[in-house]
Amino acid sequence: MIRLLIFLSILYAVYGIEYAPIINIDSGQVRGYKSQLNDGDSIYIYQGIRYGNAKRFEKAKFVENWSGIYDAIEKRDACPQPGKYIRTVCDPQRPPSDAKSMSEDCLYLSVYKPEHQPKMYLPVMVWIHGGSFIGGSIFDDVYNPSYMVSMGNVIVVTINYRLGPFGFLYTEMDNVPGNQGLYDQILALQWIHNNIGHFGGDPNRVTVFGESAGSMSISALILSPLTKGLFTKAILQSGSTNAYLGSCEKHKALNKTIGLAQRLNCYSEPYNETASIECLQSKNVTEILNASTNDLINGRLMIPVYGEKLMPIPPVKALETKQFNHVDIMFGVNRNEGSGFVSQLVPSIMNPNVKNPNITLPMVKTAIWLMMMIFEKSEKTTQSVIEFYMKQLDEKSNADDMRIIIADVFGDYHLVCPTMLFGEYMSRGLNSTINTFYSYRLMLPLSNGAFSGDGWEGVCHGEDVAYLFMVPMNHNAYSKSEIQLSNDMINAWTRFAWTGHPNALKNGDKTIEWNEAIDLNDQSSGVSFMALDSNHYEMISNYFRVKCDQFWKPIIFK
Incomplete structure (x- = not known):
């Protein structure tokens, strides 16, 4: 024990890292770090915990268990995206995300919690970032909720999800159903439901909040029969799935997939969907990103699709017929x-x-x-x-x-x-x-x-x-x-x-x-x-x- 304390003291002296307590979660042990805020308060951050794995265009699964201690002390990969979109629309001068790099292996989340927690489970707030469904990362410094944790005495979780064609390409094949990015969000919410109690969070008091595409995502999750019981409150900030760029019907989504296949020479007549997807899966990330340039402007943007299991009916019809999860809501612009x-x-x-x-x-x-x-x-x-x-x-x-x-x-x-x-x-x-x-x-x-x-x-x-x-x-x-x-x-x-x-x-x-x-x-x-x-x-x-x-x-x- 004395040797361990000496080792940790040396590590802190050399690297400036003061570890947070090790926490046992379903997939193994995880260790974060202590962060000192400008106001003198401190919080614990468990940054970049892997929650899922996924094959390209397919739904993700929970990460496999690991042995040893997972060090959640550094920024991980952002999901693939055009570099110019890794910033807010209204702040084109802000530098790109300082995520470690970009990779399809990007399904990470971060947990922020108070250092001194009362002997009670705290409310949990889950942040879903925006970025027009093509950009954004939880490792962008603008999404640091440390003061929210300190001032509000809550636990905040931020989640990465797949973007662009990697997250929203739609086919009529069962293994490529579209909405992969939304399924990532649901998987993360399931992970939170299963594990947040280990961090001192209350799995029955979860608030999802997000801005722009994050808000559009949350509104889709409110309408989804697959999210019942995963959250009790929602905050929509400037976006909803009933918007033109919030969701679309299947035939539009399929046309966008065919268009991408044509631009990458993965299309032939008669159209063979299986062969086309196999061809797209063989392309590297850069090729797919280059073929998706300016999708927001030219109408090719891949977005959530309704008419499948996650969002069975059009959002407008769901609202008119009151087919949604009953949760507390705050919304604004x-x-x-x-x-x-x-x-x-x-x-x-x-x-x-x-x-x-x-x-x-x-x-x-x-x-x-x-x-x-x-x-x-x-x-x-x-x-x-x-x-x-x-x-x-x-x-x-x-x-x-x-x-x-x-x-x-x-x-x-x-x-x-x-x-x-x-x-x-x-x-x-x-x-x-x-x-x-x-x-x-x-x-x-x-x-x-x-x-x-x-x-x-x-x-x-x-x-x-x-x-x-x-x-x-x-x-x-x-x-x-x-x-x-x-x-x-x-x-x-x-x-x-x-x-x-x-x-x-x-x-x-x-x-x-x-x-x-x-x-x-x-x-x-x-x-x-x-x-x-x-x-x-x-x-x-x-x-x-x-x-x-x-x-x-x-x-x-x-």
Whole structure:
């Protein structure tokens, strides 16, 4: 024992590592490390625990047991993805993920827990990252939940899942069913259910939360009959599976698979699905990634598919017929969800670095028309969208007014209204005596974010992640208001995990109660949300009534 202590002391002196306690889990022993935070607190991190193995395009299985001690003290491989997508859409200047490297052997999760834990099992929060189903990794520093663990006294688990064709390629073959990335998430949730008690977590109090594609994933898991009992609460941040890029029917998914096979010379007439998949399995990772470049823009993006076991019926039908898991829900969006996307889709007029560009009303109409074509909308629908948004402009509108409208079209259709409608439909289908439902809208832009300030770009898609993972606390470039909002959001999210209710907020000495999102006694009422701005918190009702319930709902729920 003395020799062991001497060895550990030498190891810490040389490498600066102080080990966390060894934990016995189902597959073996695992050892993490102790992490010191800037506020003086400490937590234990078990980083990069392997939870599954998978053959290419097939569903994963639990990892086999290991002998000896598994050192969970370093970053592991990210799942294969185009390098430029390993960052938030709204922060193109942020460097790529500092994951060790990329590999198909990437099914890892990390567990973060308080150092000093009371003699009780703690709520568990499971983070599912975003990235348009083609990018992201839990080893990106922006997804460090250490302060959430410390401040909220919760256990946080972050999970990798397969992306792009590796995670969402669909065939009609039983062993390649599509949704591999979602099946990875379910496998990780099953691992958590089986093992989190060893870390001091309560397997019966699991909250899944995620942003963008992570939020879309969670909404799909809510609709899935395969996840019953794996989580009790869900937080949707800017995304849902009823969106155009949230899921698709089988024939569209199959056409994307055939398209990839054609680009990689794995297709011949008559089409032989088995031979085509065998050919794709023989290609190296780089070849497949190169053949998937720009999939987000050109309509080839592989996304979750409905009509198979994981998501048997279309999301819209599932919501309308109340076929979903009854869990507590919190859902919300950012004020300007579309700005980061359109700055890349229409850079000629939307580049945020160009001030006062020469934009005309006909140019706005053309930009909207192009976006609707990307979304495969009919001429009639496109014209109605143009009319709805153009009436907010006139000849006196300036360039920023016009850019906001273009951004709103993308954000409202793709993110805002699908998310708010998903939350509204689900809330109305829950038992209010058992489940809770809350909503928010993030209003305070990051002063040192992607667009640095409060110009037309506003509160961009993904800025909630920076607030939630305490980015303002770790840098000197942020205001007191931003640091306060970061604290308040962490407290609200973790309180929801504890109780199903986000805590009330304060404007100075005045307490602002966070009311539930829906008045079930009034079928005509819209969503009520908490406006998240530490300078002025307030509950707002029916803001999305005209835009989402009346205009976009007939289009999205068609």
